Amino acid sequence: MTIIIVIHMIVCLLLIGLIMIQAGRGGGLVESFSSVESMFGTKTNTFLTRITTVLSILFFVTCLSLALLSAKQSRSLMKDVKTQAQPVSAPAAGEQDAASAVAAAAAQAASQQEAPKAK
Numbered sequence: 001m002t003i004i005i006v007i008h009m010i011v012c013l014l015l016i017g018l019i020m021i022q023a024g025r026g027g028g029l030v031e032s033f034s035s036v037e038s039m040f041g042t043k044t045n046t047f048l049t050r051i052t053t054v055l056s057i058l059f060f061v062t063c064l065s066l067a068l069l070s071a072k073q074s075r076s077l078m079k080d081v082k083t084q085a086q087p088v089s090a091p092a093a094g095e096q097d098a099a100s101a102v103a104a105a106a107a108q109a110a111s112q113q114e115a116p117k118a119k
Contacts, residue, residue, distance in 0.1 A: 001066070001069050001073075004062055004065055004066055004069070005066065007058070007062055008059070008062040008063070008066065011055050011058045011059050011062060012059065014055055015052065015055045015056065015059060018048060018051060018052050018055065019052065021048065022045070022048050022049075022052070
């Protein structure tokens with residue numbers, strides 16, 4: 001994955017440079033760097049367009065591959081967190097009686113609510 005990120009960064013920087021060099025409506029940076037035009041001769045625009053197309057395809061391929069790799073590696077952020085186990089203790093005698101009393105009261109209330117519906 002690191003290799004793909006490095007390739008992606010290089011392609012991004014090359015794309016930025018090529019797009020800035022190309023002459024657009026405002027002339028681009030080609031006017032400032034007249035030596036770029038003489039380096040490729042009369043086919044400068046065609047060459048820069050082809051290189052930009054190749055780099056843009058590489059950019060999309062690296063973007064998609066990084067997205068697919070990150071989706072495959074997705075995992076819970078809490079997976080590596082160690083949980084502190086709390087000791088489970090048995091309820092005391094008074095708590096057990098209170099819990100059973102609450103359960104009995106809930107059952108009695110439920111039966112009283114069901115009785116009027118039957119009439």
